[in-house]
Amino acid sequence: MPKVIPLSQAPIREALIEIRVDRRPDLAVDTLEAAHDRLKEQFPQKRAMQRQEFGVSLKEGKGQVSNVGASKYGFRFDSPDGKRIAQFQLDVFTLNWLAPYESWDKLYTLARRAWNIYLEVAAPVEVTQIGVRFINSLMLPKPVTDLEQYLTCPPRVPQKLPQGVKSFLSRVVVHDTTLGADCIITQAMEGADPKLDTIPIVLDIDTTLRCRIDPHDDFWEIIGKLRHLKNSAFFESVTDTTLEMYK
Amino acid sequence: MTAAVAGNGYNNYFRPSSSGASDTSKRLAEFLKSVLNHTRSTAHGSQWENLHEELLGMAAERSCVNWDDQGAQPIAELALEEALLFLDNLPSWIPLPDVVPEPDGSIGLEWYKAPDKQFAISFGGQGSIAFAGLLGNGRRINGIEDFEGTLSPYIQESIDRVTN
Numbered sequence: 001m002p003k004v005i006p007l008s009q010a011p012i013r014e015a016l017i018e019i020r021v022d023r024r025p026d027l028a029v030d031t032l033e034a035a036h037d038r039l040k041e042q043f044p045q046k047r048a049m050q051r052q053e054f055g056v057s058l059k060e061g062k063g064q065v066s067n068v069g070a071s072k073y074g075f076r077f078d079s080p081d082g083k084r085i086a087q088f089q090l091d092v093f094t095l096n097w098l099a100p101y102e103s104w105d106k107l108y109t110l111a112r113r114a115w116n117i118y119l120e121v122a123a124p125v126e127v128t129q130i131g132v133r134f135i136n137s138l139m140l141p142k143p144v145t146d147l148e149q150y151l152t153c154p155p156r157v158p159q160k161l162p163q164g165v166k167s168f169l170s171r172v173v174v175h176d177t178t179l180g181a182d183c184i185i186t187q188a189m190e191g192a193d194p195k196l197d198t199i200p201i202v203l204d205i206d207t208t209l210r211c212r213i214d215p216h217d218d219f220w221e222i223i224g225k226l227r228h229l230k231n232s233a234f235f236e237s238v239t240d241t242t243l244e245m246y247k
Numbered sequence: 248m249t250a251a252v253a254g255n256g257y258n259n260y261f262r263p264s265s266s267g268a269s270d271t272s273k274r275l276a277e278f279l280k281s282v283l284n285h286t287r288s289t290a291h292g293s294q295w296e297n298l299h300e301e302l303l304g305m306a307a308e309r310s311c312v313n314w315d316d317q318g319a320q321p322i323a324e325l326a327l328e329e330a331l332l333f334l335d336n337l338p339s340w341i342p343l344p345d346v347v348p349e350p351d352g353s354i355g356l357e358w359y360k361a362p363d364k365q366f367a368i369s370f371g372g373q374g375s376i377a378f379a380g381l382l383g384n385g386r387r388i389n390g391i392e393d394f395e396g397t398l399s400p401y402i403q404e405s406i407d408r409v410t411n
Contacts, residue, residue, distance in 0.1 A: 013269050013271040013272075014267055014268065014269035014271060014272055016266070016267065016268075018266060020395075022393065076268075085268050087266050087268070089266075091374075092266060094266040094268075096266070096267070096268040096269070098268065098269050099269070133267070135267065135269065135271050135272055135275070137271055169278060169279065169282050171279070186275065186279070188275060188278055188279075190274065190278055202271060202275055204272075204275060
């Protein structure tokens with residue numbers, strides 16, 4: 001087990017729990033709106049989630065996509081400060097907690113409560129995928145002369161090439177055979193603003209388990225296990241120097 | 248030591264991201280998309296863009312009833328959306344398919360190698376795909392499965408058997 005230590009200033013930009021389902025065939029998107037009555041105390045803001053519909057027209061013999069309107073595919077319910085979001089889609093439930101993150105217990109409790117409402121309103125047939133995702137933004141103080149000072153597995157450049165990296169994207173998918181879950185570890189540096197004293201590195205840990213579960217079963221222990229997998233991935237991806245920055 | 252292992256199921260590299268809501272997640276998704284588009288253009292050259300144009304043009308030309316003079320239905324917008332989403336998430340090592348409009352308004356993607364090795368997927372815009380194929384050695388398959396935007400292991404294996 002990796003060292004997992006409390007970080008009083010964890011670099012979490014967003015934490016989310018997501019549950020994908022097989023919807024019941026007669027579920028209409030407007031049915032999901034009814035959930036707001038049960039959620040509005042904590043999530044008073046309501047917005048339809050819309051997908052842009054497009055038509056295709058011919059212009060000079062070539063097909064062109066043009067926007068002709070929008071169709072709803074779900075509703076999102078936001079807390080007053082917009083930092084906690086419950087997304088109720090036809091075949092996906094998500095509870096997002098944006099920075100500042102408070103605790104796993106609070107995220108878990110809120111997600112579970114919102115899920116129970118989704119379960120009643122949407123009445124899905126089956127749970128097909130469960131996910132826990134934490135997106136971190138590490139603000140590394142300039143100058144960063146060696147990424148290995150902060151990341152245990154940064155991208156590497158062949159020794160005889162210039163060692164200065166302007167941007168990178170690394171995405172690996174590992175499979176935990178014990179849990180049967182995938183863990184996607186994404187490290188990204190889009191570019192550093194020369195006016196700032198820090199270089200932002202995104203460390204995105206996304207754990208998912210495909211499954212076939214009765215939605216009324218208690219599968220939340222699985223979510224706890226995905227959280228542990230996520231923790232392992234995070235703490236094994238950063239060095240002690242990085243952890244010191246966020247204690 | 249890092250090993251490369253064969254996929255055990257869905258290829259999550261190309262899986263649509265979960266429903267992130269933060270600016271960080273949106274920027275990351277755009278960054279990833281641009282890298283994946285570059286990978287596809289590297290793997291397929293201009294064929295990737297040509298296929299997109301062909302699909303859009305095909306749908307445009309068949310956007311009215313009776314486009315085949317035999318009572319065909321217009322190509323459904325949701326079918327086009329599904330087919331485009333499928334192509335956007337097609338791994339770069341999968342050969343690009345041929346596009347076939349269907350008289351019921353669906354869009355078909357087909358892979359053909361030989362008379363006894365061919366595979367077709369049909370997108371009707373209903374959130375599921377119908378498929379059928381001849382995989383060689385007299386093996387036939389057909390079925391319907393939910394469409395979640397990416398290749399299921401079964402579909403990928405079927406395409407591999409036809410194209411290899």
